[in-house]
Amino acid sequence: MHTTLIGGDWGSSNLRVFRFGDAGQILEQRDVARGVLTVVNRAFESTLSQVIGDWLDSAEVPILLCGMVGSRQGWAEAPYISCPARLNDLRGKKIRVHTASFAVSIVPGLMVRGGDGRLDVMRGEETQIFGMDEIRHPTVAGTHVVVTPGTHSKWAIVEGGRIVDFSTYMTGELFAVLRAHSILGKLMQVDTYDHAAFDHAAFELGVTRALEDPAITRLLFSVRCEGLFETIAPQALSEYLSGLLIGAEIGAAISHCARVPVTVVGSPQMTSLYQKALALAGVTAVTIVDGDRAVGVGLWQLAQENRP
Amino acid sequence: MHTTLIGGDWGSSNLRVFRFGDAGQILEQRDVARGVLTVVNRAFESTLSQVIGDWLDSAEVPILLCGMVGSRQGWAEAPYISCPARLNDLRGKKIRVHTASFAVSIVPGLMVRGGDGRLDVMRGEETQIFGMDEIRHPTVAGTHVVVTPGTHSKWAIVEGGRIVDFSTYMTGELFAVLRAHSILGKLMQVDTYDHAAFDHAAFELGVTRALEDPAITRLLFSVRCEGLFETIAPQALSEYLSGLLIGAEIGAAISHCARVPVTVVGSPQMTSLYQKALALAGVTAVTIVDGDRAVGVGLWQLAQENRP
Numbered sequence: 001m002h003t004t005l006i007g008g009d010w011g012s013s014n015l016r017v018f019r020f021g022d023a024g025q026i027l028e029q030r031d032v033a034r035g036v037l038t039v040v041n042r043a044f045e046s047t048l049s050q051v052i053g054d055w056l057d058s059a060e061v062p063i064l065l066c067g068m069v070g071s072r073q074g075w076a077e078a079p080y081i082s083c084p085a086r087l088n089d090l091r092g093k094k095i096r097v098h099t100a101s102f103a104v105s106i107v108p109g110l111m112v113r114g115g116d117g118r119l120d121v122m123r124g125e126e127t128q129i130f131g132m133d134e135i136r137h138p139t140v141a142g143t144h145v146v147v148t149p150g151t152h153s154k155w156a157i158v159e160g161g162r163i164v165d166f167s168t169y170m171t172g173e174l175f176a177v178l179r180a181h182s183i184l185g186k187l188m189q190v191d192t193y194d195h196a197a198f199d200h201a202a203f204e205l206g207v208t209r210a211l212e213d214p215a216i217t218r219l220l221f222s223v224r225c226e227g228l229f230e231t232i233a234p235q236a237l238s239e240y241l242s243g244l245l246i247g248a249e250i251g252a253a254i255s256h257c258a259r260v261p262v263t264v265v266g267s268p269q270m271t272s273l274y275q276k277a278l279a280l281a282g283v284t285a286v287t288i289v290d291g292d293r294a295v296g297v298g299l300w301q302l303a304q305e306n307r308p
Numbered sequence: 309m310h311t312t313l314i315g316g317d318w319g320s321s322n323l324r325v326f327r328f329g330d331a332g333q334i335l336e337q338r339d340v341a342r343g344v345l346t347v348v349n350r351a352f353e354s355t356l357s358q359v360i361g362d363w364l365d366s367a368e369v370p371i372l373l374c375g376m377v378g379s380r381q382g383w384a385e386a387p388y389i390s391c392p393a394r395l396n397d398l399r400g401k402k403i404r405v406h407t408a409s410f411a412v413s414i415v416p417g418l419m420v421r422g423g424d425g426r427l428d429v430m431r432g433e434e435t436q437i438f439g440m441d442e443i444r445h446p447t448v449a450g451t452h453v454v455v456t457p458g459t460h461s462k463w464a465i466v467e468g469g470r471i472v473d474f475s476t477y478m479t480g481e482l483f484a485v486l487r488a489h490s491i492l493g494k495l496m497q498v499d500t501y502d503h504a505a506f507d508h509a510a511f512e513l514g515v516t517r518a519l520e521d522p523a524i525t526r527l528l529f530s531v532r533c534e535g536l537f538e539t540i541a542p543q544a545l546s547e548y549l550s551g552l553l554i555g556a557e558i559g560a561a562i563s564h565c566a567r568v569p570v571t572v573v574g575s576p577q578m579t580s581l582y583q584k585a586l587a588l589a590g591v592t593a594v595t596i597v598d599g600d601r602a603v604g605v606g607l608w609q610l611a612q613e614n615r616p
Contacts, residue, residue, distance in 0.1 A: 120529065171525060225429055
């Protein structure tokens with residue numbers, strides 16, 4: 001079937017691409033470990049060509065990208081739009097990338113500047129959020145909280161289709177660098193990692209401790225101590241660390257969740273962990289949205305012209 | 309002059325050795341970047357020989373080591389003694405390492421197990437603490453708080469010459485891994501690091517923010533945001549990160565500091581940062597102790613026979 005649009009969420013670690021038909025239906029999808037940080041010598045064009053070259057029936061097929069690809073470390077720096085921002089605000093601020101062979105545009109990011117001087121930014125998650133049916137067509141009026149777990153987890157406050165504020169937690173990146181580069185990884189058996197063997201008890205212990213005690217830079221050292229005395233098994237230390245970091249995030253953000261709908265957007269694996277951790281924090285009414293679908297719909301929506 | 313004892317603080321990154329005369333005076337001192345984690349193929353004996361070989365006037369000169377060298381990743385695993393513990397408790401539990409050429413012993417570590425199941429461990433800092441004149445001969449009765457900033461900062465509660473409790477904060481290691489391996493290091497100009505150009509304003513901003521807000525996994529992302537918008541200069545981002553992490557540590561531990569003497573033990577550079585950060589948290593009466601001297605005295609003290 002004819003390709004109307006190619007969309008891509010090009011983050012730090014992964015590139016996820018979608019081929020859209022005339023009505024916005026996703027005809028095909030690919031996910032490759034060719035994130036922005038893996039691209040050397042700025043070979044963005046050839047990397048993209050390798051991944052989607054066979055999808056291009058003509059050079060005029062528009063390509064729309066979101067995520068870290070629009071950052072200073074990416075292909076071209078797209079602006080940050082200030083919050084509050086709605087879908088239409090982003091549609092009008094896409095940037096065109098000048099390439100020899102492709103018609104590539106990049107979605108802008110979002111920024112927020114708090115009254116206390118607090119700054120925050122996002123790139124990619126805005127596309128997921130505007131791709132959620134629950135946000136574009138809310139069944140509940142008022143404020144929504146949307147959580148996008150990941151390398152840099154975002155907690156966004158959404159009101160009437162506008163992202164009004166958000167905060168970033170370095171949960172996923174802390175997990176990765178502490179496991180790979182700190183003493184906490186020394187006692188872990190990460191080479192035998194097996195998704196089916198995920199130790200839920202260790203994860204929940206971590207979440208519970210972090211919800212009770214906000215001193216996460218102290219709690220982190222307990223990963224080593226529990227490993228040294230084998231009070232947590234080596235193959236469960238990774239889950240315990242994950243629980244501590246997700247618990248710290250939820251403990252800090254939980255004040256936003258009182259009496260508002262909470263939605264978690266992401267992969268089935270991540271959303272189920274957050275759902276479990278939120279339940280331990282007393283938040284049980286959580287909507288789960290598939291992250292792949294949300295970003296695909298968001299890219300399609302952002303590719304359309306502005307509407308009044 | 310005759311060598312009575314060789315003492316060494318052999319940590320993860322560095323080996324610091326002392327040559328003692330008959331009365332415990334330090335005749336010579338060396339500090340080399342040959343920490344336990346740099347020793348390959350368990351070549352502890354040859355590493356030590358390279359560093360202190362010329363100090364040995366006979367094979368019988370006793371060598372006493374403390375620190376990570378006694379951990380599971382070290383030369384030989386020394387036990388952990390449970391808190392509360394006094395100097396004499398450690399003297400009796402040194403382990404002897406069997407080597408072809410040296411008379412090496414290793415100081416045990418300390419552990420604490422809280423009523424809530426909390427575990428913590430130290431190796432090396434106990435020797436510093438028992439090396440402090442202020443702890444062995446306190447001029448103020450009652451509780452003392454001793455802080456040893458570093459890779460794994462320790463906050464110890466000392467009563468009547470006994471270490472009764474302590475907590476570890478991963479401050480120094482978080483700083484190092486985030487700077488080297490996370491997105492926070494991307495915008496830093498760390499290659500131009502210059503001690504004299506240390507940006508105190510950025511450090512103090514970090515401390516202040518972390519004292520006001522315990523959500524450190526969120527605050528950490530502000531290092532990137534402040535860098536992106538150049539609201540903090542690239543060459544000051546490292547100091548801002550340092551301030552955030554030290555502020556988080558002090559904010560979490562500050563409750564121990566009410567109406568008790570607080571002593572910070574370490575290098576002049578680290579102790580002055582902690583003194584500044586403690587002042588921002590309202591703790592102004594702080595005693596500073598030189599870490600080198602403390603560990604040297606501690607090794608000499610621990611090498612002596614038990615006393616009633």
